[in-house]
Amino acid sequence: MLTITGLIYGSIMREPGEPYERHESGERERTAAAADAHERSLATRRDERRRRGAFYTPPELVAWVLDHALAGLAPGAPVLDPACGAGHFLVAAARRVGVAAVHGSDLDPEAVRIARERLAAEDPSVPADLIAAQVVVADGLSAWQGRRFAAVVGNPPFLGQLRRRTAGQSEDSRRGLGAYTDTSAVFLHRALDLVDEGGVVALVQPLSVLAARDAGPVRAAVAERGAVTDLWCSPRPVFEGTPVLTCVPVVRLGAGPPTDRDAWGALAAPAFDIPAVDLPAGAGLVGDLATCTADFRDQYYGLVPFVRDDPGGPTPLVTSGLVDPAELRWGSVSTRFARRSYDAPSVDLAALRADGGLARWADARLVPKLLVAAQGRVIEAVVDEEGAWLPSVPVLSVVPHDPADLWRLLAVTLAPPVVAHAAARYLGTGLTPGSVKVSARQLAALPLPVDAGAWAEGAELARSAQAARDGERPPLLAATGRAMTAAYGADPASYDWWWGRIRR
Template sequence: MARSTEADEAADAYERHLAIHERDRRRAQGSFYTPAELVEWVLDHALPERGRVLDPACGTGHFLVAAARRLGVRAVHGSDLDPDAVRIARERLHALDPTVPPAEIADRVRVADGLVAWEDGSFDAVVGNPPFLGQLRRHSAGQSEAHRRGLGAYTDTSAVFLRRALDLVVPGGTVALVQPISVLAARDAGPVRAAVAERGAVTDFWCSDRPVFDGTTVLTCVPVVRAGATPPTDPDAWGTLAAPGFGIPGVVLPAGTGALGDLATCTADFREQYYGLAPFVHDHLPGGTPLVTTGLIDPAESRWGSAPTRFARRQYDAPAVDLAALRADGAFARWAEARLVPKVLVAGQGRVIEAVVDEAGAWLPSVPVVSVVPHDRGDLWRLLAVLLAPPVVAHAAARYLGTGLAPGSVKVSARQLAALPLPADVDAWGEGAELAQRAQAAGASERAGLLVAAGRVMTAAYAGGDDVHAWWAARVRRTDDSGGTDRSAPA
């Protein structure tokens, strides 16, 4: 079969047209066309030696044409909502093999919603790059809504395609669809990961720590799912598949040692508290109660009063809550009393898990800061040591990769913090807690060294290796050198 040179050029021209003149429409549709090298990787790992192949969101046919060159035009099927893209895909396939009538190709490559166009189909492989859109910007309406049932409100459309593809592939077949990296750990993608574990397993994996699609900053991955394969022990830990590509060292945390939630209650606040506090927050308020935003928390350090921060779209040098006025108002008085206790405050996300002890119970947290309140006040510094422990941070960075706002940032929810395991070496844990306490009490010139020492001891407490400590120490130093960043926002 000859290469479809003119039709391929037409596809390239169409995509340049979208990129130059219709970028807003392209973003609205979630359509970003796939680099050739990624297409080939997907086909190398997913394509059968023979059989039927589907791209349910085929665009101008990059996957279809590449697959047809390997299996023949009659082996490929596709659909897309963009009629111009479908027309080009059909022309490319016909140019590739003119013996296949255009009407036959048109039956195989349809202008249709790929979520519902193949109800009676059965394929050996489902491949492609479906649109990246959240539920708030829907790919399509009508019948395709049935395929969103049981999914979270913000499940990306690409993940909906992934779950749907599991229904279309034969036993032993393969699904390989490009996904945003958030599919690895995002809460609303959980039902999709569970569906994969129920139907098969991820047998190959591709990811990039840099954007590969023109016009978007979204990081992407490709889980190659084999229907009927045996799933791993922990099917929800997809983030560990991508961890090596982001330089995150592998760790094995102890089992049977208990969890942080055994020692403390981890609580996150929400929009209600964020906006409800706003009328009572002032800058440099004499006698005010410090309001600590996530951007003011560094490892074993509160930067309140020494660094500016933002809250409710305003910048403050020293944000403080008028507690008397808040109590008089009544709406948030009980909430404030519950937070004004000895606790550990944990930033919403950072290069490591960033946490600081409020030993006097004198600070109020701002969303998305998590409050970790010990059942026994004597455990405050032990809790801080756990949160600073390099193996714990590496575990969280890998397991929840892709949920943060920035590549490589560590974002852990209150529930996830409570599930973090405790160390097996109790003596080393105690030593690490003492060093963490000293680090928080120290000045800037001494704190860095004490933090590194605490990290080394806590690495030993978890039986971790030197590579884990070195990775963590480098990230702590970069956090310290950057002076912190503000990540305050309502949940």
Template sequence: MDERRRTEELAHAYEQRLAADDRDGRRARGAFYTPPDLVAWVLDRALEPGTTRVLDPACGTGHFLVAAARRLGVRAVHGSDLDAEAVRIARLRLAAEDPSVPAADIERQVRVADGLTAWEGERFDAVVGNPPFLGQLRRRTATAGPSAHGLGAYTDTSAVFLHRALDLVRPGGAVALVQPLSVLAARDATRVREAVADAGAVTEMWVSERPVFAGTPVRTCVPVVRLGATGGPGPDDWGRLAAPYFGIPPVDLRRVGSSLSRLGELATCTADFRDQYYGLVPFVGENDDTKDGEGTPLVTSGLIEPGACEWGRRRTRFAGQEYAAPVVDVAALAAADPRLAAWARSRLVPKILVAGQGRVIEAVADEQGAWLPSVPVVSVLPHDPADLWRLLAVLLAPPVVAHAAARYLGTGLSPGSVKVSARQLADLPLPVDAAAWAEGAELARRGEVAEVGRLMTVAYAADPADGVLDWWLNRVAQRPGRR
């Protein structure tokens, strides 16, 4: 018992030293201490009767290995890490669990190696652990990036481990690796989610509502993948398993839709880029400084409310400067940069502007085509201007907001925010009840936002008992003022 305690203290001291020695915080973010209750949750689900081989491919000082060894025996566990000192401590901890296991055997089972390339040709009953997150690839693994594993260049390191683990588990086995919440919907993790669907199914999900790892604000989850299983969420629906943790009501819009089934059939949804953002900087000033008020209003995300624009009523920031009423000198812009001027003309049309993210989908109609959007505002350009208010009603619809909040959970700055890209806006389903939709559009024109929510809940055939309207109204009411 004394030797166990000594090695536990050694592991704790090493992790504390890593965090203290790394002044810029990068190492602290990589050397996470996994709470014992989370380790137990993972092992409860990953280890089935008959499990004899378990792998932690980025084992650090061995928290998962030791906990698994206490259930299965030291000979059942395997691990790897490029941190030689961490591996040494993990071996000492396992030796303390069962001194009868020769040190040479433990050295073969727990290796100083890259978990993304080690263990080739071997199969395990379960792969578990807490792989490094967010840019820790160079410290904890080999220098080869995600592209070396057939994934996008910006795929998070932890998701690369999840992808690799699918090839290391026998049919019927389990993979349960801690992931950042962004794995649920991030575009760069799409191939990983698709690979999971090809290999099996996510059968359970652990989600942290708050950060649980010291030294990082990242919220995390653990998708439990069973190889060969069926019936799990599709690659675009992992967020639905996590939605209940954040109070998002269940809404399934895949079962609704009219003959024009997607918003993109009525409008072009487009996001602008840094070229437009930085190109505008020399031409932006205060409205009071322009001659005869001739400037064109510049609308930032912080000025967009559900169904309303706060330009001139709320201060905002653009390019690091605060403005009371920012405007663009379009005439000067046209003289200086014809290409940027052409972009401005393409945006000065009737449209809907959608904020980058918010507690709901925050959208407002620009009926006169008088405003220019600031990145990351998304422009929704109707093919027929007569559809402007119908499109706004769709974007304000509580079922649509709940659908987006669940499906794209984890992509915003916080789990409470709804972040929808231009492509995702275009993919939103249209309502089934045309009469309620038309009435909702008229209410949107009049600015009666709460009534729009009520009518559009009916338009999507959502059950009021599900609470989606109350959830939406509460989030609209709780929106904090933004700068």
């Protein structure tokens, strides 16, 4: 049975110079202090720490990981930390299974030296050469070829694709994975080959592993080999020096049923107070009614020479910040495009067409459509009924096959159950923990309502909301949300959650 632990580590962050471990004595105290000093030294060299992706783990989280990964293991069961640093996981694991049973690797020679000394202090009877053979300076992604362990635990480095070579990654370690798969997820993928059937992998990951596209092959590999049986996550940062949100999926090989590769975000949703929804199937998808499209850097940079600040401009440029639910704020609030601020960004369409480079693209976008902000507190969308607006990356375009479906599609994007579904399913992919981020592909995959009458009512209310003045819009939005909650046959809790976000 899957258990979810959502913790807010607000009180466990150490002050500079505070020892990592307490109540030690003698050699243990000395080596623990050395580990703490190494951390502090690395923390003062921020560029170096970021280059390595090294952020050390709070002791309470170490304990949680080992409680779930090593439960039931007998003394002597082999345990690996493939990116062991100064040995926090190794020392804590050694106290459960024995010093002779723990193994580790790291690219930092000084950290490895400290980890070895700490293990020797735990049990002086273990030969130093055995510890040196089992805790090594090496790339954890390739050092343990052919070995098998009862559990693989730890906090591997968090590094983007552009910095992956600094982590010692070989191209072989990334084979079959997305180009921008984070290093930590590459470690998770590799660890699946390092444990026996019934073994456990529990590695700290960025929250994005739950839903990011490039982590999809990693989640698929987990589904092929076992299941996520426990999950820890936090809605607040717990690692000093980085705002990255984190989680720990505990993967047990051979467990079932397999965890859906596209539903990991939903596992963490309770920790973020996102209500559970079960959207009905069988009524079709948004993609059955419309073509959903995202534009890219070519369009973004290609537009730059043709954008003017012109309140009377016939072709508004719509940025994400100008899109609210059933409202376009163009001309009423300022926005930024290409590092400049605009009060009313407009596209000189005649000059753009004369240039020719983006003429076909502009013609394809200047049609009746829905414009959807790529992320926000809810899904934010507005109807361009006349086809007079151009989207700025990353605004998404939803072009209905039949223009008569425009308002029905707007109602779908406003539907509280749909927003809650997207917030949970794609949790961790937004820039902030409270944002709901959707791609064009994900928009197309959103299910349609089953109650046609309530949907029609929601569509008319959505149309009225967009046409309303500011003071009149909130009650119409609320009515739209209630109608669309009924259209999906969903629990009213999703409406309460959605309306709370709308009102903030």
